[in-house]
Amino acid sequence: MQSYRLLIILSVTLIGCQTKDSNTPQTTNTEISLDTVKVFEESKEKIIDSTTTIKTKNTHKLLLTSNALQLIHRKTGSTIEIPFGKPIDQMIEITNTALQSKPTSIGINKECGAGPLKMVSWNNGLTIVFQQKKSETAKPETDWKFAGWYMGISSSSAQKISTMAGISIGSSRAEMESAYVITVSQTSLGYEFSTSSGLYGIFEGPEKEAKITSLWSGLSCNFR
Template identity: 65%
Template sequence: MKYFTLILLLFAILIGCENKDKNSLPIPITNDAQDTVIIAEESKEKIPDSTAIVETKITQGLILTSNALQVINKNTGSTSEIPFGKPLDQMIEIVNNVLQSKPKSIEVNSECGAGPLNMVTWNNGITVVFIKKESESKTAETEWYFAGWFLGGNSANIPKIATMAGISIGSTRAEMESAYVITVSKTSLGHEFSTSSGLFGIFDGPGKQAKITNLWSGVSCNFR
């Protein structure tokens, strides 16, 4: 009987030790778990900064020309002409897209010699001039059509608009004469010049280093 009791006691002790060893074993970490942690850390490092500024490059430009304007593709150098006669809404949309800005003013001048002119001006100094088309219907809305452009001074921080030859506000008489055949005369506006193709402007003096202060083509509102 004592021998049998001793066997039961030893068996109970062995079972208790085995359970204790099992409970004390550390929880294994599989390779999959480690890989998941590493991938998560790498993904965190690769998340792009949502506040990063993306620069938009302007790929088009506006070129001055006689009796029209031109749009130039700065990447290819190809040009397309915007002839006189474009409706006001279409013209504003085209220039807005090219310059990536909206007009700073739109106003009608009723005191011009050519009659009332609608003048749309942008910050870079370009003013697009529109002439009114008379409608037979008194109830119809007034229609305006592209009939000229005028270039004055602009902010020093805004790129200048120029002709294909690089002539713009600030160009000298010598530079103008090297690019075009011009006629110069003294008028009430100043030292006024013109080309046979229809480009007009004013120098701030008579000498070769006199600078262009204004350029225009087509219908204008100059008082002589």
């Protein structure tokens, strides 16, 4: 009889444990991927603490390319293109993660030839340009779409961004001409160059040793 009572108690205990385990939430260690979309609180203009770092694991490096940006996996070397048209919240999330920092400023330039352009800048000289594409279904803050990028000189020691060929701010005209076929003309901006694929920039002078001071692709707000 005692053995029978002991068996009943043991059975009840095991059932209780199984019920508890089935109701306990299962937790797993997950990484926030570069495609994670978070809500972006938009304002007409804001200055952000650029010293804030992103704790998400950084697996990709950001690259410059014509009419897009690229991500290259640090270990495998595989690339992902980020084409024009991507929503602003996703672009900021991707760029924050790749650069491991937040923007230094967000604002709207209403004087551009293409109309008002929203510009999001980071402390390494990168500015991503967005154009508003109004939609009946989308919220106003998500109407802004990736439409261009600009890379300028940065006084900080932040991570530099280059093209796949290694061309970036500070590269020489000789290095640019060895990597791309370019056309150079002197304009009000300086010694301006372009490629047939849509990559633009400015040399500080006409010499082969002249450095690149600006790079851009897509919509820009240059006044000639």
